[in-house]
Amino acid sequence: MSTFDFPPSIKSRPVWGRLEARAGKHHLMIADAEGAEAIIAIATPDLMARTHIIFIAKGTSHGDALRALNPAQFYEGPTYAASVQRIRRVFQDAHMGLQVYLAGTEGVMGQAMREAIEAGIPHTAIQTEHRGSVARRMQCVHCKGITEDVETDPFVCAHCGLNLFVRDHYSRRLAAYQGVRVDAEDHGNVPEPRGIYE
Amino acid sequence: MTIQFNDETFRDDYSFYNSEWAINRFPFPFDKDSYMYAVNMEQHRGGPDGSVYEKRFDVDEHYVSEMRDRAMVLADDPLRCQSLPHMTLAGWDLLELIMVSKSEDYPDLFELHRDGDQWRWINKPLGIDDSFTFLDETTLPYGPMEYITRQAQGDYCILDQRDDNLWMDAGMVTTQADWSLDFDIGMNFFEWHAPVPLAHEKGIFVRALKFLLNIQQGAPARRLNWTMTVNPLLDTSPENYHKWGIQKTTLTPENIGAKQHLRVELQTFFRLPRSNALVFPIRCYLCSFQDLMTVPKWGRRLHRVIRDLPDELATYKGFIDNRPMMLDYLSAFDDGLPTSLGVWPEVDTEPPLQK
Numbered sequence A: 001m002s003t004f005d006f007p008p009s010i011k012s013r014p015v016w017g018r019l020e021a022r023a024g025k026h027h028l029m030i031a032d033a034e035g036a037e038a039i040i041a042i043a044t045p046d047l048m049a050r051t052h053i054i055f056i057a058k059g060t061s062h063g064d065a066l067r068a069l070n071p072a073q074f075y076e077g078p079t080y081a082a083s084v085q086r087i088r089r090v091f092q093d094a095h096m097g098l099q100v101y102l103a104g105t106e107g108v109m110g111q112a113m114r115e116a117i118e119a120g121i122p123h124t125a126i127q128t129e130h131r132g133s134v135a136r137r138m139q140c141v142h143c144k145g146i147t148e149d150v151e152t153d154p155f156v157c158a159h160c161g162l163n164l165f166v167r168d169h170y171s172r173r174l175a176a177y178q179g180v181r182v183d184a185e186d187h188g189n190v191p192e193p194r195g196i197y198e
Numbered sequence B: 001m002t003i004q005f006n007d008e009t010f011r012d013d014y015s016f017y018n019s020e021w022a023i024n025r026f027p028f029p030f031d032k033d034s035y036m037y038a039v040n041m042e043q044h045r046g047g048p049d050g051s052v053y054e055k056r057f058d059v060d061e062h063y064v065s066e067m068r069d070r071a072m073v074l075a076d077d078p079l080r081c082q083s084l085p086h087m088t089l090a091g092w093d094l095l096e097l098i099m100v101s102k103s104e105d106y107p108d109l110f111e112l113h114r115d116g117d118q119w120r121w122i123n124k125p126l127g128i129d130d131s132f133t134f135l136d137e138t139t140l141p142y143g144p145m146e147y148i149t150r151q152a153q154g155d156y157c158i159l160d161q162r163d164d165n166l167w168m169d170a171g172m173v174t175t176q177a178d179w180s181l182d183f184d185i186g187m188n189f190f191e192w193h194a195p196v197p198l199a200h201e202k203g204i205f206v207r208a209l210k211f212l213l214n215i216q217q218g219a220p221a222r223r224l225n226w227t228m229t230v231n232p233l234l235d236t237s238p239e240n241y242h243k244w245g246i247q248k249t250t251l252t253p254e255n256i257g258a259k260q261h262l263r264v265e266l267q268t269f270f271r272l273p274r275s276n277a278l279v280f281p282i283r284c285y286l287c288s289f290q291d292l293m294t295v296p297k298w299g300r301r302l303h304r305v306i307r308d309l310p311d312e313l314a315t316y317k318g319f320i321d322n323r324p325m326m327l328d329y330l331s332a333f334d335d336g337l338p339t340s341l342g343v344w345p346e347v348d349t350e351p352p353l354q355k
């Protein structure tokens, strides 16, 4: 299984749920990588006949299994950045009562959630389920650059090169956790990186 | 009284200083010999003559230099001032509140002349004389919130009230105790307070929010918060922490009295009339340990509070590593005598140090 029990955390950190098939005429499912498994787990021919799937492969081959579900509409893109314009367009056209399902990594769920909220989808119509990598999307509080898919703490900011520690403080507007210089009070003393939950 | 404005800096050579007047009116935050988070809120309806609580928006000797420091922070990082699109009306509300309050409370420093929506604002300490049309943004050099908070000491958060919560949807934040407006903007009361230890578990934020949601126009409230800062640095932002964090390691037993500052925030809460938003001014006061020690009661008390403060709070406030050196310094000012209740210095009635 590609699931992970996140330890209890502070109140800004999102809590992910478990997808359930809901009633409704229109369904939009956005998943990346192992997120595909969460869609497969709830798929029925009836639901799929009313579903648009947007799948972000990130180098995985789950796309074939999703296509085989025979959804009403299917798109596969390589990365979130490549797919975001299309996601925005689909939210713009959203019908009243659209049910949104987000599955996969925190970074993709967080960003797609932001698009949905900005498009006026009520949060009660949005479900989430974490699957796959526990990597985080991190904002460097110093240079403001975003580093995607961060797996270790500390890590190196992809923009300014500072060594940052991984906070649990999370901004839904940025869809990112906060990274702060780890050796600010002792320059050069950077601890050995470890997995975020190790 | 007329205020003599200091010419001083809050960075580089740190020429900031407090006059004796400023030391004696410093908002010492401890009313007893121990400290723990609480829902410490009261009405903001004035206070003793000359105290920082007397006026709606306190103006003191640091005013001109603080505004110069704010302008420098904003030039380096315009993201310190942000306002989500629906918050412009609240910005006008705030501009009105500050202009009316300051011109009434300090008529020798500020003047506001209103003729319908044609307003003229005179700020003598900063040499400003601007005429503009109220509620017309094109007649001001900045948005209304930015315009007026470039002329008012302290940080400002404007909270939109909806869904029984408060949302940090606008702010001017350049003198913060290590939190980022750019990161927190758009969050609700529980989300932006997420990093605070112990207080959630004690139910403090649930009760505090309930109180804030019910604040009425014309009935502002206030509370104090405090932390520690090495050097009189106003801009202790996370944005610049990679630069200033190292200053915490420059304390020595010889320089701690001059370098270590108690940082106190006088936080007030006002309901705004048109937008129904809440404004949260956070006014920062700094005082060096050596200046605080000139008040015997404060010397005794600060030692006891810092000594007994739970580790979680000393860690969150960022001084756990320096606490032993602080205690070495402060213990010399604690002779074990009892202290009177309340925050006031009481130099005439408290005994001098018996050491």
Ligand code: HEM
Pocket (backbone or CB within 6 Å): B037, B038, B039, B040, B157, B159, B166, B168, B177, B178, B179, B180, B184, B192, B193, B194, B195, B196, B199, B204, B205, B208, B209, B212, B223, B225, B226, B227, B280, B316, B317
């Ligand atoms: C609506 C107005 C308020 C705003 C905008 C606000 C904002 C903040 C922010 C941004 C922080 C820093 C959190 C961090 O570490 O990132 C903070 C800390 C804190 N706030 Fe508030 N706050 C407000 C009202 C209150 C009230 C009414 C209470 C009453 C109990 C309170 C209690 C605290 C406490 C105890 C801390 C930790 C401070 C420390 O130990 O230094 N806040 N607040």
